Amino acid sequence: MKKKIYTLLLLSAFLNGYSQTSNNNSDATLKVFPSSPDAYSLGTYGNINIGEYTGTMMQDIPLYEYSIGDIKVPVSLKYSSNGIKVDDYTTIAGLGWTLSANGVISRIARDKEDRINGALWQNDDTVDPASGYKGLQLNFFEHTALSENFDTEKDLYRLNIPDVFSTSFVQHGVNTWIQDKKSDFKIQKTAQGFLIISPQGIQYHFTLIESSESRVHGSTPSPPELIDESAYFLTRIEDTKNNTVFLEYEPEAFTYTVNNNDVYSFFENSYSINCPADQGQPPLVGIAGMRQTSNVVTYNSHRLKKIRNNIDQSVLVFNYGGVGSISANRGSYLKEVISQIESSVTPRVIETYKLDYLATPNERVFLTKVYSEINKKQHTFEYLTPEVLPKRLSNAQDFWGYYNGAIYNSHLIGRISSPALENSNFSFAHRGLNINLSPSGLLSKITYPTKGYSKIFYEPHTEWGPKAIPAVLKSKTMTVLTDSDTWNATATETFYSGKSQKIKFGGGAYFNQDCSAMTHQVRVYIRVKNLTTGQNVSLTRLTSNGYVNEPSPYYYPGGPDAFYLDANASAEYQVLISVSRNCFGGGIRFEYFDAADMVVETNLPLGGNRVERIEHYDNVSSSPKIEKWYYAHKNQLNKSSGISPFKPVIWKYTDGVHYCPPTDLNPMLYKYTPYKYVSIFSNSLIPLFGNESQNVSYEYVTKSFGGANFEKGGRFTNYQAGNDPIASNIFGNGNYRGGNFTNSSWNKGFVKSTEDLMLRNGTLSTLKEVTNEYSYNTTKKEEFLNFTGIKYGSPQMISKKTYKCTAADIIRQNTGYNPCYGKSVNDPVPYLISLDLSMFGEVLQYKFISHDYHLSKVTTKENFDNGTAKTTVEYLNNNPNHYQTTSQKTTFPDLSVNETLYSYAHEKNNQLMLSKNMIGIPLESISTQTIGNSTKTISKTETIYPKIPAEITNNSAGLVLPLSLVSYNLQNNAPSTEVTYDKFDTNGNLIQYTTKGIPTVIIWGYQKKLPIAKLEGITYAWLQEHYPDTTEIVNASDIDANAGINNDETAFLSVLQTFRTKMNIDRFQPLVTTYTYDPLIGVRSITPPSGIREAYFYDTANRLKEIRENNVSGKLLKEFRYNYKN
Secondary structure, three states: OOOOOOOHHHHHHHHHOOOOEEOOOOOOOOOEEOOOHHHHHHHHOOOOOOOHHHOOEEEEEEEEEEEEOOEEEEEEEEEEEOOOEOOOOOOOOOOOEEEEOOOEEEEEEEOOOOOOOOOOOEOOOOOOOOOOOOHHHHHHHHHHHHOOOOOOOOOEEEEEEOOOEEEEEEEOOOOOEEEOEOOOOEEEEOOOOEEEEOOOOOEEEEEEEEEEEEEEEOOOOOOOEEEEEEEEEEEEEEOOOOOEEEEEEEEEEEEEEEEEEEEEEEOOEOOOOOOHHHOOOOOOOOOOEEEEEEEEEEEEEEEEEEEEEOOOOEEEEEEEEOOOOOOOOOOOEEEEEEEEEOOOOOOEEEEEEEEEEEEOOOOOEEEEEEEEOOOOOEEEEEEOOOOOOOOOOOOOEOOOOEEOOOOOOOOOOEOOOOHHHOOOOOOOEOOOOOOOOOOOOOEEEEEOOOOOEEEEEEEEEEEEEEEEEOOOEEEEEEEEEOOOOOOOEEEEEEEEEOOOEEEEEEEEEEEOOOOOOOOOOOOEEEEEEEOOOOEEEOEEEEEOOEEEEEOOOEEOOOOOOEEEEEEOOOEEEEEEEEEOOOOEEEEEEEEEEOOOOEEEEEEEEEEEEEEEEEEEEOOOOOOOEEEEEEOEOOOOOOOEOEEOOOOOOOEEEEEEEEEEOOOOOOOOOOEEEEEEEEEEEOOOOOOOOOOHHHOOEEOEEEEEEOOOOOEOEEEEEEEOOOOOOEOEEEEOOOOOOOOOEOOOOOOOOOEEEEEEEEEEOOEEEEEEEEEEEEEEOHHHOEEEEEEEEEEOOOOOOOOOEEEEOOOOHHHOOOOEOOOOOOOOOOOEEEEOOHHHHOOOEEEEEEEEEEEOEEEEEEEEEEEEOOEEEEEEEEEEOOOOOOOOOOEEEEEOOOOOEEEEEEEOOOOOOOHHHHHOOOOOOOOEEEEEEEEOOEEEEEEEEEEEOOOOHHHOOOOOOOOOOOOEEEEEOOOOOOEEEEEEEEEEOOOOOEEEEEEOOEEEEEEEEOOOOEEEEEEEOOOHHHHHHHOHHHHHHHHHHHHHHOOOOOOOOHHHHHHHHHHHHHHHHOOOOOEEEEEEEEOOOEEEEEEOOOOOOEEEEEOOOOOEEEEEEOOOOOOEEEEOOOOOOO
16 A cells, blocks of 8 residues: 655645646655544453553443343443543543443554455565566555555454453455454354354354544545444344344444644755756745644444343343533443333333543543442542643643643644754644653542542553763863954864764854954854864755755854764864954854763653552551552562553654656656655654554562562562564665554463562562463464555656566466466566665555464462472363363372363364354363372263254254263263253253253243243153143243332242142152242242242342241341441
8 A cells, every 4th residue: 555645745736837746745644543432442452461561550340240041241341541641532431441341343444444355465576587676576566655545454353242252353365354363263254244153152243333434634635534344333142042132222423533643844954956847946845844634533333222132121221421511522421321121111120320420621521430229339439630631632742642731832743853953943842751740530549339448559651771861061162363463363172072973063253343444254264173083074054954065164244153063972073263364253162072971771761650559448547458569570679671662653754756857858858856854743653553562561560468568478470571573664765664563472461470479587488489381383373464655756757667477477376466367478567676666665564463372381389388389280272173272281299190181072073063163162071180100080071962953852943952961981981871951942941851860840931031940850741741831830920020129929929839739749749949039139039849938038239138938027047238347
């Protein structure tokens, strides 16, 4: 692909009728289009390492778990933040918080939106025999750098199914989806969206699609970037038992400015361009100076409204509402989550959680309370100076985007080190880090339902590195003067240059009118000699187009007032100024360093924040329990182990090429002149979206309990550190400094080892050490190429070479993009040679890597006074067809070994289960024990599943459910059936099983969701034949399901008692146990075969209060009390 260029110079050329083509790509950054803030935030969960490894404050507030069959949908509020950035757009539950309930696939469109086959790539080194160049590769590079609609970067997808699975993946081919970590989850693209199938065969349907539109305001008008599919929302979950959960949404459309983009450009060198077509205008007009744009996006998105199922009438309802009068952020937030039983009359509310917010005068919204209207539990939250955080898009932010208090910044262009800016009158912004203001808006206090609370304290991220302490700046002043009798005067000074530096000689000249009237132009000459080499050195002067050499430098009234020397380190120089006429005078002053900077190793502050300590209080009057974090090795607590691969890249050299077209007199006289200038950006050239894993992380973290000095012990954690490489230049000048990362560090953030510590006699001793080892399968590693093109200009008159397709070329398919494929032999493919093409663009490359790895060994060492006990657990996956654990081997301190082997659908060749991706269900386990040289099998069990549809005999719905559980005799390996699963209903509920020849029947009620009767000693067929009226108790349970909490169950219990009586008078006299419930709360009664009922009662908070015999006035069997301190 090529970078999109918004060029003011071209616009000016068209308006003035110029014939030149000159591209200004200084404001070009990588084209990355994320999904909406909520979808993107939820998509990053599980994909980004957070917590101790990154110093991130995390908090999870569980609200509900909506479940049916094998499906579980946890609903919670999750907090995760290292700081609130000034431009952060508030998510649906307030800054830093995410509603975790619905799964989402967020899409980060890189370059163009991938369509059918994903992005184009190429790995072709075929040499053109006619020229010696790699013609097909150069053709690909030309399209990549210069063509607008040539997509060479794969879109990045992020999948998150809360508490189930998360991954990143890309497209490769028509419907092949490659995960960053290989797994047994199957990803399929459908006409409606995506289908994800778990290794247990559970299907997750993502069929509700978000779209977006992005526009750049303030630049040359251009069409908006349209992303038809920026996110996919989970709408349906189906397990293998015909249970279905539906997630329903309501539309949410919003438009906002993502950020402001400022670019300031200037020349460090001058260029001599003489082109008649420029018509007297400066050839590089419009490049230097300031440009300001903004990115405005519109999302047609969705927010979760209801979760329901296909079995009963239990639902979760999500309601939203406004928070004050807010224009700079979203206008609607999550206000309540209701658990209720829907009916044809009035819904019966089981529980309601409400959310309160703080809206500051600067329109920043924070979650302050989550509370239950039923059980009265509540969490409250406080934040660090939330009112200080400025409005979105404020210019008061550091280079990382956090608030720094620089409220007088009129833009976001920070100063960089360049002598060309020395005389600039441009007012640069203050983008430095303010460690006191950067944490503004972070969560600082949590008060729990128990009335206890936690206070959170932060400190800035750091890394260990060199810090330069500048040497003392020295200065010298020199003057010369002649009188009426003197014609020549000189002055000399010597100085020592302690480091490489650019030295400014500021000076001037004047005529001494005290001795004579002015008759000649005054000149004060300056010469500089390198005494170390004995050579005179040239000086430069600064122009609007950068530094230019000055062959004969001198000062004169109205002329240059400064010349510059590029001084070498460790060199001695002599400066000489002179005049050669009477009554001339002048002088210079210059500053220099005569010593090198002193470099010290120290902790260097970085953008963002980490948790420094947390103080836990049981109540308002208790002493705190303190947890203190050192992001350092336990033996060097004051040396940061921070790693920061993601540092803002805010400037680069920008290349361009000036085209001077031929004249009418000679059509072959055209000329290209390359040029280069510096561009400073307000935003990093490294895209934030998709690269969050490159944030600050720590190799070592030491945690102290009880205070800062390990008063109650501690824990040391060694994490796997690693840096992912940024996109590298593979063609061109290599001046572009941005790009995306290659995800090569597969184990980044993994725990290598932990140590439980105790302070003994002033020394930290290790009580227990746990070491983790990981196995990487290189045979399954896959790499997929991405290419980023950077355009400098457009070739117009330059002739191209021609590659002629060969017979091998026209059928080759394994090298990616092949312009010869399907063509005829000798068909031409044009290309620019390397030297010519490099004038107009460059190409970067990065990779998406799919890894295969797993935890392979855990070693635990426990230290005692009399020795060390060592236990190891080894995990193995030796089947290339799946990624499940096939064996687990434990070696105990006495060297005895227990090992368990697992078999799955692949090992058992169960094609029916394979066809439904039910490949993660263990079907057989064999456990052995080894003591010394003796090994014996201690257990062997197998769960039998149907292997073909004809073997499905225990249900009428074609469900793949277990048929029996078999154990094997350890002496002769003879099988013995422990349980047969005789019959399931159409929803996968087990309704008859047999153990030791005795059948048991289960009757399901409450919309087939809960068992209401268990009958031991009869078959389901016998029950249906002799007592077909079991529908009476089923219908009664359905009625009870719609009743209120702690309702009068007399009528339902009477129906159950009638049923029990019928069973007991039968000659078989089965053992009958019956059950009643308050759905979504718990069991109400259990009546065993003895008939002595246990009755369960709940308080207004839906907590179990007491268990009594028979009824509310019966004997108290057990009581539960919930008391808070104070």
